[in-house]
Amino acid sequence: MENGYSFAVGSLIISLSVITTWGIMLVLTLTAWLSTRRLTLFPGAIQTVVESIVAAIDEAILAVAPEHGRQIMPFIASLWIFLTIANLVSLIPGLHSPTRDLSVTSALAVLVFFSVHWFGIKTQGLKKYLHHYLTPSPILLPFHIISEFTRTLALAIRLFGNMMSLEMAAMLILLVAGFLAPIPILMLHIIEALVQAYIFGMLALIYLAGAIQSQQLNSQE
Amino acid sequence: MEFNTTTFILEIINFLVLIWILQRLFYKPILGTIAKRKQHIDQSLEEAKKLHDEAEEQRKLYENRQQLWEQEKKAAQSELHQQFEAERSTQLEKLRSELEQERQKAKVTLTRQQEEFQQQVEKQALENGARFAGLLLQQTAGPEVENRLVAMLIDELNALPETAKISFQATDTKKSLNVKVTSAYPLTTDLVQQLEQKLGQLITRPMSFQYQQDSALIAGIRIDIGAWVLHANVGQELAGFAEIAYESE
Known part of the structure; x- marks a missing residue:
């Protein structure tokens, strides 16, 4: 029912955020598909740009998680790419960012939450992974558990709050200042969208890397 | 700000599907291409390194060969130098020998030329001496000298060896013998008598004497007795003196 742009498939109500997604x-x-149809060893301009994006993301992930970076790369890279596009969609007149919807950011945050445990258990095994909650002291177990939930909640709320407030602020400025303000606001919107996408993806990467390498860090300590 | 469960669930599914799509269509091909390119570059670098190593090996091999060639060249040069030295010594020795021979020849030739020159000079001196003596005697000679020469001839006829006397006796005793007496000055009657008497003692056959004068004799006489000629004159003595020079050559 959001903004009147939604439809129902049986009992399911498809929201505008889902349609935009x-x-x-x-x-x-x-x-x-188009950019990877004709990949060659001697790239053209488009292939160079695409390869540069993927290579930059890959390097950033490998810098944080050198050993298991390739395992988590699709998840983190998809987060960065999707969030960047989703945050910038609101620049197109008549469209709204899916990330201004708490359901969307919550879904992504929950995916990050489960991914952390999934990759942690996958790389270390269940026993070793769970053991890291008892280090450095079992007393800290409740705090670890609370931390898991709060940081997931913080992920969802941070992105949702920033994007929604950004759109609302832009709308208010447009109402007050008319047509003189759009360009600076648009610039601010672009920067904010990129920063928020980067923060969400980087936090997810750090959480994942922490879960994967926790046993290694403990053994080093 | 309301939370929609349907949206929440669909977004989870959507994102998982998006991961799968991007992994299949985007990350995998691009990372694969990058990996291939890296592999291609590594392979090229490896080939370049291999070529570089081969080139280095070839260079070392070439340097070793060049060093060997240099040693062989030096050895060949040394051998050639020794051969040259030996050949040069041989040729030099040969040349020295030839030069020595030439020098000896030149020395002999020079000595011979000097001897010839000396002989020629001596001969010339003798001839000059004879001519000067002739001129001097022509001016100083006179009848007295001639008389003394005739007297000397008569004395020498007395002192002739027996073999010479026998040769005069062996001639034909019946046939008359012409005796031609040539003098530079007219002979005195006394000398003529002594001369005929002395020749009559030596020659037993009849003789016809014929007297004449010849200034070329300078002083003295010449007696022609058949095949025999007796000289006792200055001109003949000077000629004989010159002939000695000729014979000595």
Whole structure:
């Protein structure tokens, strides 16, 4: 029912955020397919740009998690790419960012939450992974558990709050200042969108790297 | 700000699907291409390194060969130098020998030329001496000298060896013998008598004497007795003196 742009499939109500997400997925899929149709060893301009993006993301992930970076790369890279596009979608007149919807940011945060445990258990085993909650002292176990939930909640709320407030602020400034303000606001919007996407993805990367390498860090200590 | 469960669940599914799509269509091909390129570059670098190593090996091999060639060249040069030295010594020795021979020849030739020159000079001196003596005697000679020469001839006829006397006796005793007496000055009657008497003692056959004068004799006489000629004159003595020079050559 949000902003009147939604439809129902049986008992399911498809919100505007989901529709926008599908649109973003479609664009990303087409872009990915078109840009990787004719990959060569001697790249052209488009291939160079695409390779540069992927290589930059890969290097950033490997810098944080050198040993298991390739395992978590698809998840983190997809987060960065999706969030960047999703945050910038609101620049197109008539569209809204899916990330101004708490359901969307919560879904992503929950995915990060489960991914942390999934990759942690996958790389270390269940016993070793759970053991890290008891280090350096079992007394800290409740705090570890609380931390897991609060940081997931913080992820969802941070992104949602920033994007929603950004759109609201932009709308208010447009109402007050008319047509003189849009360009600086748009610039601010772009920067904020990129920063928020980067923060969300980087925090997710740090959480994942921490879960994967916790046993290693403990053994080193 | 309301939370929609359907949206929440669909977004989770959407994102998982998006990860799968991007992994299949985007990350995997691009990372694969980058890996291939890296592999290609590594392979090229490896080939370049291999080529570099081969080139280095070839260079070392070439340097070793060049060093060997240099040693062989030096050895060949040394051998050639020794051969040259030996050949040069041989040729030099040969040349020295030839020069010595030439020098000896030149020395002999020079000595011979000097001897010839000396002989020629001596001969010339003798001839000059004879001519000067002739001129001097022509001016100083006179009848007295001639008389003394005739007297000397008569004395020498007395002192002739027996073999010479026998040769005069062996001639034909019946046939008359012409005796031609040539003098530079007219002979005195006394000398003529002594001369005929002395020749009559030596020659037993009849003789016809014929007297004449010849200034070329300078002083003295010449007696022609058939095949025999007796000289007792200055001109003949000077000629004989010159002939000695000729014979000595």
